[in-house]
Amino acid sequence: MVLRxxxxxxxxxxxxxxxxxxESARIMIQLADWISANNGMGLIIDYGAxxxxxxxxxxxxxxxxxxxxCxxxxxxxxxxxxxxxxxFAAKDRAKCxxxxxxxxxxxxxxxxxxxxQLLKSTADDKVQKDLVECYRRLTDVHSMGRVYKVLAVLPSSSTGAPVPFAQPTAVDPGNPTATDST
Known part of the structure; x- marks a missing residue:
């Protein structure tokens, strides 16, 4: 077992x-084996380190x-x-x-x-404000944007990193509607 x-x-x-x-290691081993055997892909998204x-x-x-x-x-x-x-649990079984x-x-x-696209689809100011607030909550470094992490699991036979993991993206956190220039 991994703990040893x-x-x-x-x-x-x-x-x-x-x-x-x-139990997390056991599940990760099963997931890694399934992904490699079926040429699948998985994302694990949660808070942690x-x-x-x-x-x-x-x-x-x-x-x-x-x-x-209590x-x-x-x-x-x-x-x-x-x-x-x-x-560590997935090593030799899948690429992370x-x-x-x-x-x-x-x-x-x-x-x-x-x-x-969503902002253009509505003229309702309240809906637009809610959309921007949701965007900020998901992406802001003082909210879910930094606390939550994403781990990709690919078959052991895969080559190359998935796009989000290949290179960093420059973003203007102060302007969520700005176009990414990288």
Missing amino acids: DQRFDALFDKGDRVEVSP DWTQGDTFRGIKSHRFANPL SPGSMDLTADVDFSYLR YGPIEQGSFLHSMGIQARLQ
């Missing part, structure tokens, strides 16, 4: 508190953080994803690219052009 790898011995000392999800962390386990109740050990069954439980752990920040990924995939 020597890299963990080098990363942590006795007494260190870290969060590890063996590209290293093993501790103390990210938390409860959310009524849209507020709460002690995850009121069992009455709140959502969550923890940050360790993308390095997922990549990233993670990259969600904002960069969405800009590389053309979110600005899509926003421009």
Whole structure:
């Protein structure tokens, strides 16, 4: 199993508190095997980091953080994803690219052009304002744009990185309707 790898011995000392999800490794191995066997592709999008962390386990109740050990069954439980752990689980089974920040990924995939199309499709000022606000929430570095990450999983036989992972995209975060010049 992934937890028995020597890299963990080098990363942590006795007494260190870290969060590890063996079930995540098992699922990632199955996903990597399926993707390689079927020439598929997968995207894993979630909040987290590209290293093993501790103390990210938390409860959310009524849209507020709460002690995850209080009121069992009455709140959502969550923890940050360790993308390095997922990549490690998939090694020798599939190729992984990233993670990259969600904002960069969405800009590389053309979110600005899509926003421009949607803005042109309506004259309603409230709808336009809502569209821009949603765009900002998804892409802004102070919101989901930096917190959420995207990891691509491709067959082990694939060549070349997917477009969003190949090169960075220049974006003017202050002007979501500006055309990307890169």
